[in-house]
Amino acid sequence: MRNPNIVILGAGYGGIMTAVKLQKSLGANDANVTLVNKHSYHYQTTWLHENAAGTLHHDRTRIQIKDVINTSKVNFVQDTVTDIKPEVKKVLLEGGELSYDYLVIGLGFEAATFGISGLKENAFTINSINSARMIRQHIEYNFAKYNNEAEKKQERLNIVVGGAGFTGIEFVGELANRIPELCKEYDIPREKVRIINVEAAPTALPGFDPELVEYAMNSLEARGVEFKIGAMIKEVTENKLVFEKDEQREEIETNTVVWAAGVRGNSLVEKAGFEANRGRIPVGEDLRPEGYDDVFIVGDCALIMNEETDRPYPPTAQIAIQQAEQTAANLTRLIRGEDHLEPFEPDLKGTVASLGHNDAIGVVFDDKKLFGWSATAMKKIIDNRYLLKLGGVPLVLKKGKLNFFH
Ligand code: FAD
Structure with a gap:
């Protein structure tokens, strides 16, 4: 019997973290894992405003994908997805096509312009x-x-x-x-x-x-x-x-x-025929859209409801990363022949917004408010923690924000 094909679309927070977790949990002969991304690099979307303002060089924000994936376990394809065809389990790329048994969609967001003229x-x-x-x-x-x-x-x-x-x-x-x-x-x-x-x-x-x-x-x-x-x-x-x-x-x-006033999920996903709600695809607690047992959606393309507020969770990197970890664990279960999937429950650790490199605000540990230096330091800790998860200490030393006083 051939190994199942797992295809991951997009190497943003959701996509790359799914790949990195799968390369740890699956053996080389358990499945063929393919990661597709437009560029040779992953970028930290949450740092892009610094690159746009010119306060941080963009090379600090991007990480070569081959530096964090194990190419003997994950096949990286640099290409642009043009179409997703769930009815025939295929993905069309500018330079070819891929067939999948399981698909993970992590194609991120695009601007929602609400029809404002010009x-x-x-x-x-x-x-x-x-x-x-x-x-x-x-x-x-x-x-x-x-x-x-x-x-x-x-x-x-x-x-x-x-x-x-x-x-x-x-x-x-x-x-x-x-x-x-x-x-x-x-x-x-x-x-x-x-x-x-x-x-x-x-x-x-x-x-x-x-x-x-x-x-x-x-x-x-x-x-x-x-x-x-x-x-x-x-x-x-x-x-x-x-x-x-x-x-x-x-x-x-x-x-x-x-x-900077509105985002929606990547329109390719809606175009694929999944039922969408304002450009995001409602998924169940196993992160699969209704009626598609072989498709998982992570990050900004997925819409999950917060039962407490009866509103969707906002699209964040924090949730994309957690969804990726959950999806990799559930895919591993499926590949091993288990049919019970663990439900996704966001574990929100707080929110910190920077106000420049020397000031910030945030709420962490449920209701602890942070201002100024302590919030700035917390933001850097969050960023470095992500790099640690993604590529260990070497990546933190290479790309991390280690100067807590600037
Ligand atoms: P993304 O990280 O957007 O990645 C999508 C990937 O798919 C990209 O690599 C892209 O190149 C690739 N891709 C797209 N289309 C194609 C295609 N057709 N073919 C191939 N590849 C494709 N969230 C927080 O939690 N905390 C924060 O502090 C925070 N700050 C933010 C600051 C800014 C300036 C912005 C813009 C967002 C911020 N967010 C923050 C939100 C967060 O960045 C997003 O929620 C997160 O990036 C979503 O992750 P994702 O994996 O869904 O997609």
């Missing part, structure tokens, strides 16, 4: 190394260009971030640290540059503890971030953003809009 065409999003690198270079180009034009254009120095959720806040925090350096480098007075954060909800960081929200806003405002709260973005063009607040229409001249 947003898709004119705004940047932080969703990959390439997109982060483009934002950094775009901002630097505009700073360089500013002093090289006879007519000084303010739109080059106004940076607008759509959304004051987790990603938007973390990004403006990095920008607030980076802009003074850029001003020095390009001979631009700091007061000429505006960082404007536009949020439709009545508060920044909706869902966060109000005391932490206030701390975050004070910290960011002190470093020059302007907030437009309760402001609905209506339109984005090449050189302006239009929003409505208190029934008044306002415009900001800008050619840098970064959209």
Whole structure:
């Protein structure tokens, strides 16, 4: 009898952790495990805002896949998935196709633009190394260009971030640290540059503890971030953003809009025919969509409900990693002929949002609030812990955030 084929799509948190766990739990002759990813590297999505602002080089964020997988146990295919065909158990790639007995989908997120006029065409999003690198270079180009034009254009120095959720806040925090350096480098007075954060909800960081929200806003405002709260973005063009607040229409001249206000699951998954809910696929407690015993979905493509709040769990790296560990354990059971799968129960350890490299807020161990240095240190501990799980001490030493004082 031939070995079963396990195909894992995407080497984000969910995909790569499934592969790393399977290579430990399965013998080389138990199954053929194949990991497919667009790039030769895995990147830590949770650090991309730093690359986009230019406060951390993108080579720190990416990890070569062959450095963490055991190629005698996991076959790595660098290719782009174009179609998933569950009815014939195949995956189509730009450069070929793969057949599977078990499929793990971890293709991550894409921006949800809610039909806002011009947003898709004119705004940047932080969703990959390439997109982060483009934002950094775009901002630097505009700073360089500013002093090289006879007519000084303010739109080059106004940076607008759509959304004051987790990603938007973390990004403006990095920008607030980076802009003074850029001003020095390009001979631009700091007061000429505006960082404007536009949020439709009545508060920044909706869902966060109000005391932490206030701390975050004070910290960011002190470093020059302007907030437009309760402001609905209506339109984005090449050189302006239009929003409505208190029934008044306002415009900001800008050619840098970064959209950080909504994500959905990768649209390839919905296209494959799985029933979707706002771009994410509802899965059962074994992380399989109803009616598909051979498909597991991990990370941002999966939708799981929090029974206590009757709302979906937010898409996070923390949950993607835990789902991957659970899926690898359940696949190992299936390969060994067991039919009982363990249910997935998220074990939420808290949330920490950075406000630049030197400040942060968070809630850990159920209700312990952290501010400033202690939150920054906790964030680094969380990041290093992930690297330890993924590639052991050598990876922590190579890519970890080991300076707790900066
Ligand atoms: P991803 O990590 O997005 O990985 C998807 C992978 O699939 C990528 O490697 C991609 O290249 C690959 N891929 C996509 N399409 C294809 C294709 N067609 N073919 C082949 N490969 C493909 N969460 C937290 O828990 N804590 C945080 O502090 C936090 N901070 C964040 C900060 C930022 C700036 C952002 C953007 C997100 C943050 N998140 C955080 C959310 C977290 O990053 C996501 O929930 C997490 O990345 C989801 O993991 P995933 O495995 O589903 O997908």
